[in-house]
Amino acid sequence: MPFLEELMRGPEPASDVKYVLLKQFLRFAGAGAIGTAVQYVVLIALVQLAWAAAVTASFIGFVCGAFVNYFLSHRYVFGSSLPHREAMFKFFVIAVVGLGINTMIMAAGVHMLHLHYLLVQIIATGLVLLWNFGGNKSWTFREKGR
Numbered sequence: 001m002p003f004l005e006e007l008m009r010g011p012e013p014a015s016d017v018k019y020v021l022l023k024q025f026l027r028f029a030g031a032g033a034i035g036t037a038v039q040y041v042v043l044i045a046l047v048q049l050a051w052a053a054a055v056t057a058s059f060i061g062f063v064c065g066a067f068v069n070y071f072l073s074h075r076y077v078f079g080s081s082l083p084h085r086e087a088m089f090k091f092f093v094i095a096v097v098g099l100g101i102n103t104m105i106m107a108a109g110v111h112m113l114h115l116h117y118l119l120v121q122i123i124a125t126g127l128v129l130l131w132n133f134g135g136n137k138s139w140t141f142r143e144k145g146r
Contacts, residue, residue, distance in 0.1 A: 094136055
């Protein structure tokens with residue numbers, strides 16, 4: 001009886017939905033860490049070596065980091081076969097909304113609650129990470145029929 005044999009063995013880790021979701025989330029967070037590192041390297045390099053204005057350098061770094069995050073997410077996190085034209089647009093819509101969430105949390109935490117900016121940024125980063133993962137998993141990289 002194959003059903004009883006499978007029941008006795010228990011679920012395989014790869015077939016366990018929670019395990020797969022956690023593994024995918026950790027890969028997404030890892031890709032985000034790499035993208036963030038790229039953002040900071042570009043920011044620091046432009047400010048320190050090219051004497052660029054910090055805000056301009058931050059924007060350029062954000063865009064560079066977002067492209068790194070996109071390509072890592074498309075290929076390694078979600079294993080998407082969607083065309084880049086479709087997936088990239090959706091990815092950047094999610095990213096812009098995440099940027100807005102981050103900005104609102106920072107403004108509220110720093111200006112209204114008078115919390116230390118680094119504490120607020122840590123909270124905002126965690127919440128935006130959840131937003132970005134959920135949005136990209138359920139909309140950006142959701143393939144038809146899956």
